Amino acid sequence: MKQANKIGIEKGFKRTPQRLAILAYLEGNTSHPSAEEIFNAVVGKDRTLSFATVYNTLNTLSRAGALRELTIDPSRKRYDPNTGAHHHIICVACKKVVDVPEEITIDLPKEVSQNFTLLGNHVEFYGICPTCRKAQKNA
Amino acid sequence: MKQANKIGIEKGFKRTPQRLAILAYLEGNTSHPSAEEIFNAVVGKDRTLSFATVYNTLNTLSRAGALRELTIDPSRKRYDPNTGAHHHIICVACKKVVDVPEEITIDLPKEVSQNFTLLGNHVEFYGICPTCRKAQKNA
DNA sequence: GTACGTGCAAAGGTTTTGCATTACA
DNA sequence: TGTAATGCAAAACCTTTGCACGTAC
Secondary structure (H helix, E strand, O other): OHHHHHHHOOOOOOOOHHHHHHHHHHOOOOOOOEHHHHHHHHOOOOOOOOHHHHHHHHHHHHHOOOOEEEOOOOOOOEEEOOOOOOEEEEEOOOOOEEEEOOOOOOOOOHHHHOOOEEEEEEEEEEEEOHHHHHHHHHO | OHHHHHHHOOOOOOOOHHHHHHHHHHOOOOOOOEHHHHHHHHOOOOOOOOHHHHHHHHHHHHHHOOOEEEOOOOOOOEEEOOOOOOEEEEEOOOOOEEEEOOOOOOOOOHHHHOOOEEEEEEEEEEEEOHHHHHHHHHO
16 A cells, blocks of 8 residues: 555554545545545445545645645546646546646746746646547537 | 727627726736635725626636636636636745746647547646745745 | 626535544554 | 544635626617
């Protein structure tokens, strides 16, 4: 369980059943779930689980850099356990988010790089997924 | 007033004092304000204004393509009257959003472009603005 | 005159928080 | 045992909505 070990490095991080269940669910997960989806998938499987714990855990993991909080969906935060460099495309119809794994080289213009200290970047692509495209054609 | 004229093209779009005041505030505005900031800046200047009207107007303009809804700030939507191709950098400390006007060429990987119908893209840069950098040094 | 917009207040959805209890280390 | 996490409920936000009234066209 890579994620759990990774987090274990942090001092004072307790491995509770709830956290381990959340981490297990996120491990290798590429569906970019929302907090609610994580809660629904994990609750009942391992003891009790509350929404507060889901949010507490996600925020703790985000701050520890073990998780990425995605803003690509305007209506809710999505979470991505893949912290490596990659980007995303969202289907504007069904809100499905898919990884765009390739490296994209981006040069920040001088006007900005001379002022800002750059920490990172993320490319959002907008499109229509195959499923929704077919649905549109049939409509 | 370019924005107002642009919108005027749409049939059935009524030029109310509230809408004109919002459009006047947004015209040429590069501060990427939130709905609340727009409300605070416009209220009182021209007759009455309610939050509902601000949101109604922003949503109408977004759907008409006269405005861009930015997701770069995880805590709230930001609005950008500049609908031309450009990107943004956000200061992770103070949440200030600055335009990145240059064209950035992005090639979508084949795996994705073969499946998704691509509609657009947007690059988010994360960094520390000069003001916050100085504040950190002095801290 | 009529369809559309406004304002108000209430509701909806997401996320956070206070506090007593529980449990990991 | 002591610190940190959990659960519950309430609250805090942001945003949307229903409805009566008002107004642009």
